[in-house]
Amino acid sequence: MTATSLETMRRIDAYPTHQVGGYGVRAGRPYPYGAWVVPGGVNFAVFSDEATSMTLVLFERGAAEPMAELEFPAAFRTGCVFAMTVFGLDHENIEYGYRADGPFNPVSGHRFDPRQILSDPYARLISGRDVWGTEPNWDDPYPYRSRVCLEDFDWSGDAPPGIPAEDLVIYETHVRGFTRHPSSGVTAPGTFAGLREKIPYLRDLGVNCIELLPIFEFDETDNPRTDPATGRRLHDYWGYNTVSFFAPKAGYAATGRYGMQGDEFRTLVKDLHAAGIEVILDVVFNHTAEGNEQGPTISFKGLGNSTYYMLTPEGYYFNFSGTGNTVNCNHPVVRQYVLDCLRHWVADYHVDGFRFDLAAILGRDLDGTPLPNPPLLELLAHDPVLRHTKLIAEAWDAAGLYEVGSFPAYGRWAEWNGKYRDTVRRFLKGDSGVVGELATRVAGSPDLYAGRGTTASINFLTAHDGFTLADMVSYNDKHNEANGENNNDGANDNNSWNHGAEGPTDDPEINALRMRQMKNAMAILLTSQGVPMILAGDEVGRTQQGNNNTYCQDNELSWMDWESVRTNAELLRFTRAMIAFRHAHPELRTTQHPTGMQVPTTGLPDISWHGERAWDADWSDESRLLAVMRSGTGDEDVVYVAMNAHWDAHDLQLPGLPGGRTWHLFADTGAAAPYDLHQPGAETPLENPGSYLIGPRSVVVLVGRESAPHEQGT
Amino acid sequence: MTLALSERRTKAATVVALTGEISSATSGELLERLMPLVRAGKTIKIDLSSVGYISSAGLRTLLVVYRESQHSGATVTLSGVGEELRFVMSVTGFMDFFETDEPARSEQRRRVAT
Numbered sequence: 001m002t003a004t005s006l007e008t009m010r011r012i013d014a015y016p017t018h019q020v021g022g023y024g025v026r027a028g029r030p031y032p033y034g035a036w037v038v039p040g041g042v043n044f045a046v047f048s049d050e051a052t053s054m055t056l057v058l059f060e061r062g063a064a065e066p067m068a069e070l071e072f073p074a075a076f077r078t079g080c081v082f083a084m085t086v087f088g089l090d091h092e093n094i095e096y097g098y099r100a101d102g103p104f105n106p107v108s109g110h111r112f113d114p115r116q117i118l119s120d121p122y123a124r125l126i127s128g129r130d131v132w133g134t135e136p137n138w139d140d141p142y143p144y145r146s147r148v149c150l151e152d153f154d155w156s157g158d159a160p161p162g163i164p165a166e167d168l169v170i171y172e173t174h175v176r177g178f179t180r181h182p183s184s185g186v187t188a189p190g191t192f193a194g195l196r197e198k199i200p201y202l203r204d205l206g207v208n209c210i211e212l213l214p215i216f217e218f219d220e221t222d223n224p225r226t227d228p229a230t231g232r233r234l235h236d237y238w239g240y241n242t243v244s245f246f247a248p249k250a251g252y253a254a255t256g257r258y259g260m261q262g263d264e265f266r267t268l269v270k271d272l273h274a275a276g277i278e279v280i281l282d283v284v285f286n287h288t289a290e291g292n293e294q295g296p297t298i299s300f301k302g303l304g305n306s307t308y309y310m311l312t313p314e315g316y317y318f319n320f321s322g323t324g325n326t327v328n329c330n331h332p333v334v335r336q337y338v339l340d341c342l343r344h345w346v347a348d349y350h351v352d353g354f355r356f357d358l359a360a361i362l363g364r365d366l367d368g369t370p371l372p373n374p375p376l377l378e379l380l381a382h383d384p385v386l387r388h389t390k391l392i393a394e395a396w397d398a399a400g401l402y403e404v405g406s407f408p409a410y411g412r413w414a415e416w417n418g419k420y421r422d423t424v425r426r427f428l429k430g431d432s433g434v435v436g437e438l439a440t441r442v443a444g445s446p447d448l449y450a451g452r453g454t455t456a457s458i459n460f461l462t463a464h465d466g467f468t469l470a471d472m473v474s475y476n477d478k479h480n481e482a483n484g485e486n487n488n489d490g491a492n493d494n495n496s497w498n499h500g501a502e503g504p505t506d507d508p509e510i511n512a513l514r515m516r517q518m519k520n521a522m523a524i525l526l527t528s529q530g531v532p533m534i535l536a537g538d539e540v541g542r543t544q545q546g547n548n549n550t551y552c553q554d555n556e557l558s559w560m561d562w563e564s565v566r567t568n569a570e571l572l573r574f575t576r577a578m579i580a581f582r583h584a585h586p587e588l589r590t591t592q593h594p595t596g597m598q599v600p601t602t603g604l605p606d607i608s609w610h611g612e613r614a615w616d617a618d619w620s621d622e623s624r625l626l627a628v629m630r631s632g633t634g635d636e637d638v639v640y641v642a643m644n645a646h647w648d649a650h651d652l653q654l655p656g657l658p659g660g661r662t663w664h665l666f667a668d669t670g671a672a673a674p675y676d677l678h679q680p681g682a683e684t685p686l687e688n689p690g691s692y693l694i695g696p697r698s699v700v701v702l703v704g705r706e707s708a709p710h711e712q713g714t
Numbered sequence: 715m716t717l718a719l720s721e722r723r724t725k726a727a728t729v730v731a732l733t734g735e736i737s738s739a740t741s742g743e744l745l746e747r748l749m750p751l752v753r754a755g756k757t758i759k760i761d762l763s764s765v766g767y768i769s770s771a772g773l774r775t776l777l778v779v780y781r782e783s784q785h786s787g788a789t790v791t792l793s794g795v796g797e798e799l800r801f802v803m804s805v806t807g808f809m810d811f812f813e814t815d816e817p818a819r820s821e822q823r824r825r826v827a828t
Contacts, residue, residue, distance in 0.1 A: 092738035092771045149770070154777060154811070193805035260770050260806050267807035 014039040016087045021070040028076060028083030033340070034122030034246070035096060035148045041087035042148050046120060047080050048100050048303045049333075050110055054082040055099040057117050058089070059145065061127070066117075069099070092259075095127060095145035096120070100302055107315040109306030111297070117142040119244060119299040121337065124344070125149040125259060126217040126244045132176065132190065132251030133235065133554070136221055144217070144243050144298060151348045153263060158270045160352050161278050163208055165390060165414065165455035165531060166589040169579055170280065171207040172463055173536035174238070174558070175215060175252045181559040188254035192261070192268040199275050201565075205539060205572075206579035209390075210272065211280040211355055213464055214239040215265070217247040219289060223552050225484040234484060234552035238464065240357060241289040241323070243298060245341045248349075262349075269350050278352035280390055281345060285338050286361035286397065291324035292317040307333050310368055318368050320361050322398030329362045335376045343385045353390025355416070360397040363408055370401055374408055381410035392416065392458055405448030409456060417445055417457045417530065424461055424524055425472065425495035428517060430645050430697070433621045438643070442628060443607060444529030446593040453591045457530035461521050462538055465491075467548045469521055469538035472496045473514040474503055479546030482553065490549030503546060515541075516697060519574050519669040519676065520643070523699040526578040527588055527641045539575035540564040570673045577677050581666060581701070584680040585639055587632025594630070602638060603658050604631040610642075614655040625650055625694075637661075638704030644694045652692045657704040662689050664703045670695025716740065717765075719747050727791075731761040736772030744772075748779050755787040759815070763794025773808045780811050791815055 016024025028043045036043045044056055054077075056070040072082040097119055102112030119126070123146035129136065136143060179186045179194035186194040202210065218239040225234045239249065250256030253264040269279050288308075290301050293316065300308035310318040310326040317325040328334050345351045356362060363374035380386055395407040395415040404418050423441045427434040440447050444454035462469050467478075476498045480490045499517070500510045518541060525532050536542070537560045544550050550558045565572060582588055587606070594607035609617035610627040617626055627642035638661060642652055649670075654663055664683035669676055678684055683703050686692060694700050717740035718733040728751055736744060751758050760776070762768075768776075776792075783790045791813045795803070803809040 090739050092769055150774065152774065154781075154807070156810070187801070188805065191805075196805070254805055255802050258770065258802060260802065263770065263806035263808075267805060270807065 011039050013085070014041075016041075018073065020073065020084075021068045023068065023070060023089075024087040025070065026085050026087075027073075028085040030078040030081035030083040032122075033081075034120060034124060035146065037091055037148060037150060038085060041085045042089050042091050043083065043085045044096070045081055045083040046098055046122075046303070047333075048082070048102070049080050049307055050304070051080070051082075051100040051102040051112060053101045055114070056084065056086070057097045057099055057142075059095040059097075059142070061093050061095055064140070089148075091148040095147055097142055097146055098303070106293070109311050109315050111301050111305040113297065113302055116297050116302050118297070118302045119144050120146040121244075121299050121303065122246055122340070123147065123244055124151070124246045124348075125262065126247040127250065127259060129217065129219055129221070130250045130256045130259075132220060136219075144219070146244075147259060149259070149262060151262075153266045153348075155266070155270060155350065158273050158350055160350060160388065161208070161273055161276055162388060163276075163278055166591050167583070168209045168278070168390075168531050169207045169526075169582065170209045170211050170458070170531060170533040171202065171205070171536055172211045172213070172460075172533055173560075174213045174464065175249075176237070176554070177558045178536060178560050180554075181556065181561050183562040184560070185562065190252075191254040192252055192264045193254045196268045196271050199271055199277070202277055203275050205576055206583065207534065208276055209278040209280060209352070211282060211533065213282050214242065214284055214357075215249050215252055215281060216242045216283070217244040217249050219243055220251060220554070222289065225552060227482045228484055229482060232555075235554040236552065237554040237558060238551040240284050240551070241287075242284050243289045245285075245337075246344055266349055273350065278390075279350075280353040280355055280392065281351050282355045282357060283342070284357040285327055285329060286358040287321035287323045287325050287327055292319070295324055304333075307331055310364070310366060320364065320368060320397050320399040320401070321358055326361060326364075326368070328366055329376050330365055330371065330374060335379055338376060339379055339383060342380065342389075343383070346385055346389055351389070353392065355392040355394065357394055358397040359393035359395055359407065360401040360403050362393075363403070364401070372408075377408050377413065378410050381412035390414065405445070409452055411452070414456045414458050414531065416463070416533075417441075417448070417459055419448065420445060420457060420459045420528070420530070421461055422495055424521070427624075427643070427645050428520060428524075429495065429497035430624060430647065432624070435617075435623045435626045436619050438626055439609060439617075439628070442524065442528040442641075444593050450593070454529045454589075454593055455531055455591055458533050459525060459528050459530040460533040460535070461525055462535040463533070464535065465549070467494055467496055467546075468535060468542050468544055469518050470514070470541040470543045471546055471548070472521075473517045474498055474543065475546040476502060477546070478548040479503075480549050482547060482557065483549060484552075490547075494548060513697065515571065516669050518571055519667075520697065520699045522571075522575050522578050523641070523667060523669060523701060524643060526582045527639070527701065529588065529590070529593065532582070534575070536560060537564075540568040540572050573673070574667070574677060577679060578667070581680045585630075585637065586634030587630045587637070587639060590632060590634075599631045599633055601633055601636060602631045604629070604638060606631055608655070610640075610652075610655060612650050612652060614653045627652065629655055636705065640702040640704065642692070642694050642700040642702075644696070644698050644700075647696050649693055649695050652694055652700075654690055654692060654702070656690075660706050661704040662686070662707060663692070664705060664707075665692075665700075666703050667701040668695075668698065670698030670700070717744060719744070727757040727759045729759045729761055731764065733764040735767045735769075736765060736775065737767070737769035738771035741771050741775035745775055745778065749782065752779060752782045752788045752790070753786050757789045758783070759791050759793055761794045762792055762799065763796070765794075765799075768799060768802075773803065773806070777808060777811060
């Protein structure tokens with residue numbers, strides 16, 4: 001067999017033209033940025049607007065001192081991009097960084113310091129925190145080291161599942177916390193590989209999308225606090241403190257010590273896709289780990305402080321993120337950086353979407369002013385590579401900009417609907433005056449998302465930030481003492497209720513009521529219009545003992561306890577069935593908001609409201625009961641959900657059904673398990689077809705359908 | 715870092731026994747030695763029992779050999795895959811492409827401390 005010309009031909013730029021620092025080099029390609037393996041060598045390209053000179057610093061892997069420093073010859077500079085191809089490198093066995101010289105004048109925004117070795121903002125592999133929690137060498141002058149890697153993973157035909165947004169059931173979890181607990185039973189606890197072993201659990205649960213807390217390289221050891229009670233070191237467990245935006249966190253990979261975190265994460269994504277599960281990454285572009293004036297210099301500060309950060313006229317850091325600095329997202333260069341980064345995760349890691357932490361900051365101008373048409377958000381909405389990804393905004397920031405319902409969407413952006421969470425929580429605990437807003441929320445919040453459709457609303461009751469579901473029904477107040485800040489951290493307005501005792505109790509009545517309330521929450525969440533998001537572990541009543549801000553708790557407080565899959569099988573079974581019910585009923589998942597218009601197949605309105613009397617909801621302040629009936633074109637069935645947050649039972653008159661349909665019971669949280677639910681499609685006909693007694697603080701889900709043949713005549 | 719190759723023929727296959735480490739430093743040579751066998755459509759068994767370490771670049775090289783063998787009709791199997799290597803290859807997806815001559819063991823072999 002003869003080789004083709006492409007296999008044998010050599011490029012004429014595969015040869016050095018200069019010698020620098022003992023290495024053969026030549027002028028490199030200024031883009032793509034970063035370090036790329038090219039014929040014969042590695043091409044390094046880095047930009048800095050104000051740098052007067054740039055030096056490539058090379059280390060043998062793990063060595064304390066550099067093995068070579070190569071200053072970029074003046075001729076190797078295109079615009080403000082320094083680019084050089086270096087020949088004869090063992091790409092796998094080196095680490096690299098940069099020294100940038102230039103003005104040091106913080107008032108004018110410049111902080112160049114050639115003594116610092118800077119990490120490449122485009123580094124796709126980072127070493128230095130290879131194994132989670134290992135005590136770092138604090139004296140290392142270059143702790144987060146850029147590495148060269150190949151992106152030639154063999155995907156074997158993997159394609160994004162492309163699940164329509166309206167069909168998603170999102171499951172928010174933490175890579176480490178999901179399997180770190182000794183009870184997880186996986187081979188490599190706390191890693192991408194461990195999560196991969198739990199794919200069957202996710203599939204059985206019925207979720208079709210996992211949203212991962214940050215997986216970009218961060219430093220879990222950058223938290224100086226300790227737990228005052230135990231003296232235990234606290235971590236940055238959540239990781240909302242990015243060190244390197246293109247590199248997957250090594251400490252989340254069982255193979256991080258081999259630098260194979262990229263392949264391990266890709267293998268996870270590939271297998272999740274094969275199981276029909278999408279992957280959304282929680283990304284943090286509002287701030288970085290470099291902090292304010294007191295913070296470390298890692299990368300951006302030394303390469304282009306005034307490019308990457310929003311600075312006050314005096315050269316201080318704006319702090320819209322509440323963490324020290326604010327990324328200058330709408331600077332044209334930073335916009336391109338964010339876009340390059342997201343494209344990388346889509347093209348090279350096949351992720352299906354992103355949730356943007358404190359996304360309101362992404363809409364601020366260079367001086368912090370909220371923009372009416374933020375170019376970054378528009379850019380991401382229209383980018384061809386990102387075109388079919390899910391874009392979800394946490395539509396507020398730490399400086400008071402609250403854009404739930406008004407986030408600039410460009411027909412693409414969805415939002416964490418904080419108002420959904422607050423309204424349903426208040427309803428559940430029995431607040432008065434909530435029924436009207438509850439109706440709006442379960443209908444997909446048309447007040448907030450008119451024109452954008454139901455999928456703009458990510459409905460959730462709990463997330464990593466705040467109480468878990470079990471704690472929401474077990475605590476009136478947060479209990480964050482273990483975080484070492486005198487319980488001053490974390491949100492105070494939790495809309496939670498302990499049902500008569502703060503924390504764990506032996507009182508069987510309280511415990512039964514809490515269980516019911518958790519089922520009520522799942523039933524409402526999973527029958528609401530919009531995209532539901534479940535916090536991992538809520539399906540088995542995971543508790544954080546009242547801590548509503550476990551960002552620093554790398555321990556049993558945060559980890560999923562897999563024993564509870566057995567001990568809390570009742571709630572798990574209920575949640576699974578509710579998810580299956582949602583998947584089975586397209587009328588709960590229409591992209592357009594229901595309007596009350598008549599549906600031809602049933603002659604019923606697509607949505608209607610009911611109370612104790614059919615067609616007559618009680619909207620008064622003291623009402624704590626509301627029923628919604630849904631009828632859609634995609635399904636001949638009719639769904640009726642009655643939500644009773646009142647402490648008394650109520651006799652419900654049920655709406656009449658057309659065309660041979662009768663009411664069947666799917667779920668009644670007021671009934672003891674296993675009578676609390678039936679499997680979707682196997683609902684039982686009501687004994688009394690025209691009415692139903694709903695218990696105190698209960699949710700009832702009925703299906704109006706024709707009886708199956710075996711039910712007829714009974 | 716070095717890698718030594720020895721080749722012997724059995725009735726069923728050409729066995730290439732490797733000793734040392736497979737990394738970016740040695741994988742070029744490995745590929746040069748294996749490609750003639752692959753292009754000739756041989757049945758090749760790569761014996762890894764004396765290989766202490768295979769890096770990311772080394773695993774990529776083995777995958778290149780596999781992909782080339784698909785074109786030439788060669789058959790490539792691995793033998794002597796130790797526990798740690800088997801684990802690394804499994805969680806990074808490389809094992810999906812290879813036949814090994816040991817009975818497949820469960821991944822539940824031991825816990826890797828993290």
